[in-house]
Amino acid sequence: MCGLLAFVAAAAGGEPSRNAHATAAAIADASHLMRHRGPDEPGTWADPAGAVVFGFNRLSIIDIAHSHQPLRWGPPDSPERYELVFNGEIYNYLELRAELAGQHGAVFATDGDGEAIVAAYHYWGAEAVTRLRGMFAFALWDSVTGELFCARDPFGIKPLFVATGTGGTAVASEKKCLLALADIVGFDTDIDDRAVQHYTVLQYVPEPETLHRGVRRLESGCYARIRPGQPPQTTRYFVPRFDAVPFTRETEQARYDEITAVLEDSVAKHMRADVTVGSFLSGGIDSTAIAALAIRHNPRLITFTTGFEREGFSEIDVAVASAEAIGARHIAKVVGAEEFVAALPEIVWYLDEPVADPALVPLFFVAREARKHVKVVLSGEGADELFGGYTIYREPLSLKPFDYLPERLRRSMGTLSKPLPEGMRGKSLLHRGSLTLEQRYYGNARSFTDAQLRNVLSGFRPEWTHTDVTAPIYAESTDWDPVARMQHIDLFTWLRGDILVKADKMTMANSLELRVPFLDPEVFAVASRLPVNAKITRTTTKYALRRALEPIVPAHVLNRPKLGFPVPIRHWLRAGPLLEWAHEMVNASATDHLVDASAVRRMLEEHRCGTADHSRRLWTVLIFMLWYAIFVEHSVVPQISEPQYPVEL
Template sequence: MLTSGKDAERYDDAVQEGLTCMHHRGPDAAGTWHDGEALFGFNRLAIIDLEHSHQPLRWGPEDNPERYALTFNGEIYNYLELREELQAAGLKFRTEGDSETIVAGYHHFGEDVVEHLRGMFAFVIWDTETRTMFAARDQFGIKPLYYATTPAGTVFASEKKSILEMADTIGLDLSLDQRAIQHYVTLQYTPEPESLHAGIRRLESGCTATLTPGDEVSARRYFRPRFEVRDVAKGQEQDLYDRIAEALEDSVAKHMRADVTVGSFLSGGIDSTAIAALAKRHNPNLLTFTTGFEREGYSEVDVAAESAEAIDAEHIVKIVSPEEYADAIPKIMWYLDDPVADPSLVPLYFVAETARKHVKVVLSGEGADELFGGYTIYKEPLSLAPFEKVPTPLRRELGKLSRVLPEGMKGKSLLERGSKTIEERYYGNARNFNYEQVRRILPDARPEWGHEDVTAPIYEVSRAYGMDPVARMQHLDLFTWMRGDILVKADKINMANSLELRVPFLDKEVFQLAQTIPHDQKIAHGTTKYALRKALEQIVPPHVLHRRKLGFPVPMRHWLAGDELHGWARDQINASQTEHIFNKREVLEMLKEHRDGVSDHSRRLWTVLAFMVWHGIFVEKRIDPKIEKRDYPVDL
């Protein structure tokens, strides 16, 4: 969508080119619409109301039935209930889809419509009467929304590559953002609202935006998680577990709403197994999908198959070879828009590609760890609690002592971590580089662009709300790791295969309950997600109830040291035209140390390699991602 001061339709060809770049997001139908200052374009993946609900969608009240135009990416799971409420208020509907409830809700509730939506969404509404634009993203950031303000106007898109395709026509600045590059290297993803291109930004999760043509985008945050923990009285624990199970049952039921076939991803962990087991209750012919590798210890295929058998679901498996893995990397980096250095992206791509041959929608277990306390690192505040009683000067001295102790000495790591505040030691699940390591490979790195640049404002909010240490870590992950890595790959990699991924754990009703759980119901009895595990005892098979989550593990450490990927990595480093960004000699030394077994640099190397492939595609134009246009049946 593009808003311009005048004659927006003159950019119609450019918008059409941008739509072509996103054909994979909606191969079922495409269309454009313009109104002087606004130009809309849309690719549709038809899920609900297949014959109607085409976009850009026009709607209005009886006295002006085409007042609004809407483009919307996502699904509203409470659209039937919301529709009834709006009809009772006198509003008329012309379709049976969920899109219409958004624009009708906007007419009725105004900007507060986002508070009434239960689902995943990124949408833009143009009001032809007030000549204003309203945009919004869902609470968690499941669906993306990029924007760029240029001499031609402001353009919004679900994927950055569409804006890049229009760059010459709209006068977009294509320079890279050095601060964002350092953030990426530190965190393995580019944190919102940044992108690696200085001229393109993202509307943050849980935010709305308004715009009048010719003005700047004005954003407002509407979602502010507080983690208002409530104590559970002794003897009342089972009531909590029952309410969690009921909330998940309801969420999965709502997420199953579709006019096409819905399947489920299934790894060996409790989260995806729980979703699949609940989905099976609503679809007796449920299909489940998993992926793995031939290398022992890096596949959950057997466990997933056992789970599928236990819930009586038909199970489909994709095994990925090292050769397939390497060949897919450029294609995946193109789909991502900005690199995400998560090796599990590649097996996810292949399992999504496999699933799309059978279904059009899949459910998955993302979000359970962030909401219910599933990461092992969340145990850290408990182990470090005694240090909180030590005066700060003495804690600093303990930190100095830890630095002179030999590597591997017992107690060294405990002293080092105990000497730091939570803000200093925890900056999310992806902590590949500390600042000194960043300086080693990024000569132009600046200390003010370290992880604190991203995390400090988030920690400030959690401190103001009085969250306990575990909740503060969860709160940080909601705004960093989850929306920067987990949800980016969930959206981009599945939509690359024209497959819609739905995440029932990331539901506003589930979150309202999850954020009240005390830390002793998250981390307890030597396990994580304690309350969730108790809630799922009658839902998931016993063999996964207390199994450690692995997701789709990748043997990257072995491959980069061996014949599988070592040569590929060396060739990428040598060919990459990134000498002005990276100290390539240091990167090659890291690769050598990794091959020789001196240090495990696999995650750090992968961070650099992913960027170099991305740079080769989007900046150098040296690498051809070999994207092929694929079309699928509308009503699979």
């Protein structure tokens, strides 16, 4: 787990540029901005011809004494051909190394997973990325072809930002590093107004966008080839499909056993490390299952959770009971309102892009606590998207009767619902039933309706809608059942835009590696074949997963609804330090050209008085204002703490 930075100059070859030393120094300085991702070992490397420069920060997890990066590897006849910077872990690296040595005679100088990537690329080409079972973002320079090959894992667990300009192309694990190189790379640093509108609707900036016009993200499941003087050429190598295979009476139990077996195998491989591995543990089935499987490989497993100084908003009691049931030692972190508010500038700085999910704040604190005891944690992200865990996935069941109505009649019911009072029984059902799936569902977040958005965004554009993001995704699933289509949307939106961003950023902020065994290609292959009635019923979600986990998780969490780390912002935005901070943020913000501050003040007052619950919308706007103050206006300078953690755990 690390932070990488690579710069490919627009022109290369011949004598090194007179500015090569200055560029290398700038790369080193920019790389230092993400030292939290890899405090164990910084490094830089420059191609002798001046074509490419690497910066790197290593968090040593596997083969600690060796596997230094940037990592050099080549076949016997060209031992210095490749140079690699790599963020992530390849969990099947032992199997890959054995295959490459046996079939191709590959020779390795380390015991790590990095060499497996380079050797696989040398012998198998770009197809190598389809053989990697893990989480990764990497940049690989081939000195023979003069090409930089970059790739991201299938689900987007690890980030990779890209900027191309007059000076060349740069890629990095964190956007702040690219912004520090804007003059060298020569890209557009203006704010992307359309991305701002997408963020305000979705609570996150959807890939491949960022809020800076000149910076984009290499999308999940894609690789890119970059040559000096040319823009990146991107290819999608992972196209997820949900191809349901119905259960039969004879095969049903075997299908549950298949889920259990593939999860056991995934967790076993995710436990591979030369340092201590712990586990996050909320009160839900996903994290509990991972911890219960992990303790089989580490009987001294430590689990971690967080809660708040407010009754009714803590998962701690359930997590403690779960830890006791599986035999794990448990550590809890309790967060108060003042501590919560004080950490916000630092948290948003680590995020790079605004993410309006309050759950990332407790995740930041529990990661900081966990890092005092372990260097790696497992977590349950991805189970909901793969196995059908969100309650909203049951919506097609409740709206099924509308499918039998003529389209004109459905539309007229939507028209009839508009004048009905808000909150009136049946209004929402009529409205949702009048819409197609493509119109009503665009992921697990909806902060603003179009009418509300028009009031809040100064430059609201009605043509910029969620369909910019979802239409191409829906086009790939026209013949799937509605639940599978919703899962597919979430894989490309909510999962990689919110869930995995906060998981990566909040743990890496604390130099902690987070691993997600559910998001494994083999697990996905099993989950993708589940029929809809094995995922969603009228009374539960993740039906097949729950059946498969009956022998593994404690009974008190087996059918418990999803809660995660609930955050009391609705309460805290009505009084106390969070409300005070909100008023200060709105009054000081320089975002008037983007956000109508008077509308935000009205929302704050209505929320404070209890006449409306604007907490989710307020949080979306407030986090954007804070992001703008840090990254654009520079009026807020976060105090970045650098706790001293144990070097080896």
